[in-house]
Amino acid sequence: MHLQQLGHPPRAGLANVSADRRVLIAPRAGSVAPTEPAPQQQRQQPQQQSQQPPAVILDDSRTQAFMSWARGPASIRFSGVRPSTFAGVRGLAASSDIATDSLMVEVPRRSAVVLAPKQRNPCPDMVTDDWWKSAPWFAKMAAMLMWHKRRGSQSSLAPWVAQLPADTGVPVRWNEQQLAALQYPHLISQVTEQQREWQQLYDDLVSKGMPSGAQPPAREDFIWAMSCVRSRTFSGPYVGSTLQDRLRTAGLVAVLALGNTVLGLADPQKTLSAAIAVLLFNVLYEVILSRSLKQYAICPLIDFFNHSSAVQSEVSYNYFGDSYSVVASREFTKGEQVFISYGPQSNDSLMQYYGFAEANNPQDVYVMTDMLRWVTAVRPVGQARLDALKASALAGSLHQVVIQRAGFSAGALQAVRFLLASDMEAAAGISSFAKAGSPNQEAQLALVLAEVVRRELGNLGSSLQEDVALLNGGSGGGGRKGGLSTVEAAAVAFRVEKKRVLMAVLEGMGA
């Protein structure tokens, strides 16, 4: 079963990846307090397989402790990968050539942080049952992570918790000025809403979610845990009970049936039929239930893989082994960074939840917040036509317009055709503008759309060339790249990609 980052679960025998493979997509105290700076903090520059920086093997004491824990008590199996940094970004490098379909990492469920549907509160000394029942999945996982962090060396996951990044670099932790550098109202408003939501969740937890006498977490710790969860969790369909649980239930039913028969309490044939019915009901019930339910998992070591939309490898849950694993979807050569896919994600979502933008991301889009403003600035439109658009089924079609490299959505094209039409043409109603008009009308439409895109580009505050020059500028001191801080570099890299989407739209229109 495939899991998605943030997001995938079972696969049969590990040698045979196709049998029962479910993918999860997609989209951690005390004595384990860090003594060395966590690697990774210069993240943010998107990494592409074509121009990969060389791997620098990570050999600090925290990584060593984590890897010995992984090999030892955590029983994590891995082959051909080793923690490394790539231009300061931590990830996994191929330590030898890796063949397609080979198992790279397998993590037993007991060594992962897992949230299953209807799971009981696993940290009652940290959060109340009432809070647990009503909290969203990511807040529950954050509570589990904070709980492990509080337990320090007592936590079964201590060496993993100790090496988690102190700063995930995601924009939910940025201030207004840093957010403004994204030059992208759509993401700025999403992140502002996320900041409000997380603050509310924190306030609720502290005011009414903690058992009496429990020490409330610091806001910083809560936000850290939430951002770790959102940038490291895979999710996928819930497969019901584990094989072990089902075998236990079957054993119990068999013992009861046998007991009844031996004690002469019931007719053996009827007892057998009843036992089979109970078992079938249980399995069917769980299969039906699992279709609508989700599980969430953060798997140590699997959470070292960085994302590339150019690869297909995903995280899977192996039902029979009760483990999560990643299998290579293609060959990797020794020294190369081994990526997985967090699922098809635009740079909007990569930036919001993971803190980076992928260069030339094929899934990327540009969300134009107010397209109507540009259309009416390029070609004045009478109030009656604007009112007619507002009263139509396409009322909102020029607000938050999702533009792909391939161009505008059908709804946006239809609305603009309607706005540009003569009164006589418009009298036919907006539905008659769904299809392309005459060559002349379509040429007019293309001219207006190209101008709309140019105006959006011209309104962003800097040009693509200026941003690229900023990113490529000489190296500054103090961990600054190209004279930019890590946050600034992430914001500029992001807006470069947004501008590239708009440039591709112009190119596609021959403008």
Ligand SMILES: C[S@@+](CC[C@H](N)C(=O)[O-])C[C@H]1O[C@@H](n2cnc3c(N)ncnc32)[C@H](O)[C@@H]1O
């Ligand atoms: C699941 S973790 C991957 C391991 C992470 N780099 C670490 O050091 O723990 C996800 C985080 O890795 C980083 N990341 C993942 N893919 C990346 C990429 N292609 N370029 C830059 N950073 C990336 C982002 O900071 C993201 O929030």
